[in-house]
């Protein structure tokens with residue numbers, strides 16, 4: 001069968017899947033093409049190609065998994081994030097394109113600082129921390145996560161990519177060396193911000209494939225960890241340092257309010273990157 005026909009059929013299957021959130025135009029077509037390229041072992045699919053039977057079967061098995069909701073990154077075993085290939089495995093939050101804007105905001109604020117220090121709270125597999133380490137010079141980068149699995153994956157990512165970043169396990173700041181107090185230039189946080197009662201509203205592709213502690217802090221309003229991070233950041237940031245928090249658009253106002261209540265200045269909700277589906281709320285100490 002020709003690649004073009006395989007892609008057409010796969011796209012139709014994905015469009016009909018109730019497990020997938022169909023928020024982006026062409027999302028299904030792009031994902032089908034991504035998976036076929038992966039099955040073929042190429043960067044780009046030649047649509048006129050006659051796809052070998054063995055590859056067709058492999059591709060169709062991948063489409064079946066995707067139609068059940070499994071994220072493309074878990075099917076492939078890796079995620080591309082700002083040009084880095086990061087491990088994607090069950091049990092650790094999958095790095096998403098939408099988080100690239102958080103990394104971009106951090107990198108912009110770190111450039112030009114003297115001996116800068118960056119801390120990525122709730123780092124997962126090291127997503128934002130590793131992008132910072134890759135794109136900035138002389139920045140000391142730390143990542144923390146409460147989950148041992150996440151810290152293991154973050155360390156493996158750093159090793160494979162030969163990037164310098166220190167990953168520690170701990171509840172928010174608790175694993176960080178005390179000498180970093182009042183020395184941090186930029187803190188990033190992509191928290192679990194789904195309210196406890198809203199978990200059941202998430203699409204299967206998230207609810208069934210991401211561990212619950214990566215989605216919600218079990219608070220009523222989803223702001224439990226944000227509140228704590230805003231309160232505790234004040235002891236870690238240097239004067240003029242930034243706290244950057246990625247959330248969904250409907251949470252941005254409440255997060256901005258929390259930051260103001262904790263004395264942050266220049267608080268804004270920013271929107272950017274190609275996708276514009278999340279917000280990064282920024283505030284300065």
Ligand SMILES: C[S@@+](CC[C@H](N)C(=O)[O-])C[C@H]1O[C@@H](n2cnc3c(N)ncnc32)[C@H](O)[C@@H]1O
Pocket residue numbers: 093094095096099121122123124125126127128144145146147150170171172190191192213214215225
């Ligand atoms: C939405 S994921 C973000 C992961 C990563 N920053 C990313 O953007 O790909 C939230 C992360 O918060 C971590 N987490 C949850 N509660 C935490 C806590 N109290 N302290 C530190 N990390 C926590 C989870 O283990 C998970 O890795």
